Amino acid sequence: MLDIYDFYDKMERNNIMLSFKGDITSELLTSILQIMESKLDNLQEEPKIKKKVYNVLVECLQNLYHHMDEVDATAVGDKTRSAIFMIGRVDTEYNIITGNYIKADNVVILKTRLDEINKLDKDQLKEYYKQVLNNGEMSQKGGGGLGMIDIARKSGQRLNYNFMPVDDKYSFFSLNIKITQ
Amino acid sequence: MEKLAIEGTPKTPTINFDINSGALEIKGRSIPENSIEFYKPLVEALEKYAGKPQGATNVNIQLEYFNTSSSKCILDVFKKLEAIHKGGSQITINWYYEQDDEDMLEAGEDYQAIINVPFKMIEIEE
Numbered sequence: 001m002l003d004i005y006d007f008y009d010k011m012e013r014n015n016i017m018l019s020f021k022g023d024i025t026s027e028l029l030t031s032i033l034q035i036m037e038s039k040l041d042n043l044q045e046e047p048k049i050k051k052k053v054y055n056v057l058v059e060c061l062q063n064l065y066h067h068m069d070e071v072d073a074t075a076v077g078d079k080t081r082s083a084i085f086m087i088g089r090v091d092t093e094y095n096i097i098t099g100n101y102i103k104a105d106n107v108v109i110l111k112t113r114l115d116e117i118n119k120l121d122k123d124q125l126k127e128y129y130k131q132v133l134n135n136g137e138m139s140q141k142g143g144g145g146l147g148m149i150d151i152a153r154k155s156g157q158r159l160n161y162n163f164m165p166v167d168d169k170y171s172f173f174s175l176n177i178k179i180t181q
Numbered sequence: 182m183e184k185l186a187i188e189g190t191p192k193t194p195t196i197n198f199d200i201n202s203g204a205l206e207i208k209g210r211s212i213p214e215n216s217i218e219f220y221k222p223l224v225e226a227l228e229k230y231a232g233k234p235q236g237a238t239n240v241n242i243q244l245e246y247f248n249t250s251s252s253k254c255i256l257d258v259f260k261k262l263e264a265i266h267k268g269g270s271q272i273t274i275n276w277y278y279e280q281d282d283e284d285m286l287e288a289g290e291d292y293q294a295i296i297n298v299p300f301k302m303i304e305i306e307e
Contacts, residue, residue: 001304033191034191047307051282051285052284126291129291133252139284
């Protein structure tokens with residue numbers, strides 16, 4: 001039998017405020033953002049930290065959402081359509097954790113990108129952001145490669161990531177973003 | 182078309198563009214998943230306006246949050262305004278940010294560095 005207490009205990013110890021596993025839809029994002037906003041209000045967080053958490057949350061969740069689109073539109077019910085998201089708060093530190101399948105072929109490209117961003121300091125990130133903002137390239141829905149740079153900028157921390165090979169075709173990509181006051 | 186009025190939602194801002202008075206206001210949050218679709222009517226209205234702009238165009242941007250998907254679209258809007266400015270319409274972009282919201286101030290400064298139109302950073306109390 002599924003050990004629900006084990007789940008509970010792990011989530012409790014990591015102070016998970018909200019978690020979700022499954023298909024990421026636009027409606028789901030709206031609901032999660034509304035719930036998190038009222039939780040942040042109830043915690044009476046300073047507006048500054050509240051905004052940072054909210055902003056990073058939006059980018060992380062929309063990364064998952066847009067990624068779902070890319071994986072394979074026809075693969076409904078496929079495990080690759082599923083993702084996991086958690087947000088926890090330990091003392092004054094927020095942890096935003098996401099996980100999703102990515103094609104093994106794309107691991108190197110993404111890893112290189114993240115490593116490049118992690119090499120940059122605050123001012124370099126600002127310059128890089130402006131450069132990508134103004135490069136004229138835009139994905140169909142308006143993304144255009146700014147998400148990870150923005151997450152690094154707003155959190156002020158390195159992008160903490162991991163790739164775990166699942167099989168020949170897929171790896172599981174996880175990202176853990178910390179936001180402190 | 183004399184006016185473009187889009188009502189705000191939890192994910193998209195209120196937009197008011199009065200072509201007769203040359204006043205553009207974008208206010209609220211801009212975090213849609215698909216921002217290109219959302220900003221299309223405004224970009225098109227500005228393209229039309231560019232053909233016969235007012236002597237002065239007054240632009241007020243007061244965003245609480247915006248996602249990176251919107252940031253390129255907002256740049257597009259500013260590029261249209263830059264062209265209108267070059268064409269002779271006096272433009273100042275008033276960029277509002279809440280007190281202590283350094284990220285929003287910095288975002289305004291990023292645009293200011295790219296766009297050749299006078300910006301005015303205005304702090305508002307929470």
